[in-house]
Amino acid sequence: MQQLKRSIEKKKAELDRLRPLRPDALRNLVHYYDVELTYTSNAIEGNTLTHRETAELIEHGITVGGKPLRDHLEAEDHYQAVRWMRELASRDTPFGETTVTELHRRIVARSKPEIAGFYSDHTRRIAGSxxxxxxxxxxxxxxxxxxxxxxxxxxxxxxxxxxxxxxTAIHPFSDGNGRTARLLMNLMLLRGGYAPVAVRPEDRARYLDALEQASLVDDLVPFQTLMHERLDATLEAYLNAFRDALPGPSERDRPPAS
Incomplete structure (x- = not known):
């Protein structure tokens, strides 16, 4: 774990050196990863939209025939919640309990408006856990x-x-706890100067097992290890994208437009 943490801090330091990027290049990178966050966070909760279908919906408003309306609403809601989360991360505004309820409200605003931002008043269980x-x-x-x-x-x-x-251990909402927890996590990462982490569909079993182990035997190491691995990989991807977005030598030498 210590080696992993050193790798993360080294990559973050390099990322800081590459900042700031041109606004147009940064917008493209941020949009790409915001679609990624939306697709992955919904997919591990059972949403049936593919990555491409999620992007088409967000970018062009194109819906997919045969797919549930709720899946489309979840994608639209989550993307808007990601955008709000990024805006909040860019400020110095403190966050607390109301931040959590507002994240949740935005995440289920149209897919489940009856529970948006409200704590559950009934027993919550996860099937098979x-x-x-x-x-x-x-x-x-x-x-x-x-x-x-x-x-x-x-x-x-x-x-x-x-x-x-x-x-997730408190599980305060009737639905949307995982999506809220992941956005809250990424809010903290972005505020701290790191990259947001996507938990991919292929990570789902290990991710859920690690959360369950942390709850049942008070062992957070597997979860911390998985998430540090994902952050390390995400920082590497961000660095590659940032390097690609940097101007080439001829572009750097070009005088600014008057």
Whole structure:
């Protein structure tokens, strides 16, 4: 793990040296990864839209015949929530409990408006899992403490990943807990100068197993390891994209337009 953390900090330092990019190049990179975050986060929750279908919907408003309306609404909602998350990450505004409920509200605004931003008042369970979530009567108190801790949490990868786990362990909402936790995690990563992490469909089994192990036996190491690996790989991808977006030698030597 220490070697992984050193690799992450080395790549982050290189990423910082490459900043700032031209606004047009940065917009293209950000848009690409925001579509990626939307597709992957929804896909691991069972959304049937493919990566290309998600991009076509977001970029051109093209819906897919035969696919559920809710899948389209989830994609549109999540993308808008990602955009809001990025805007918030660029500010110095503190975040806390209301940030979490607002993220959730945006994530399910059209797909499940009846639960958007509201804590669950019934028992939550995950099919096939032995994890037991807190009694719904305890959710307001738990989330108050969670929000106060969030206000002073360090903006490090380990802290962001632990925050993700803690929110899923409380599981305060009737649906959308994982998507909210992943966006909250990425809010912290972006605020700390890192890249946002996508949990891919191929990571799903390991990701869910690691979360379950953290809940059942209080062992967060597998989850931290997986998420640090994903951050390391994402930083490498970001660096490659940033390098490709840099102007070539002739372009750098060209005088600015008057």
């Amino acid at each position: 032995a994890v037991v979530f807190p009694n719904p009567r305890k959710i307001p108190e738990l989330m108050d403490a969670f929000g106060r801790g969030l206000e002073t949490a360090p903006l490090s990868p380990a802290s962001a990943f632990e925050t993700h786990f803690r929110l």
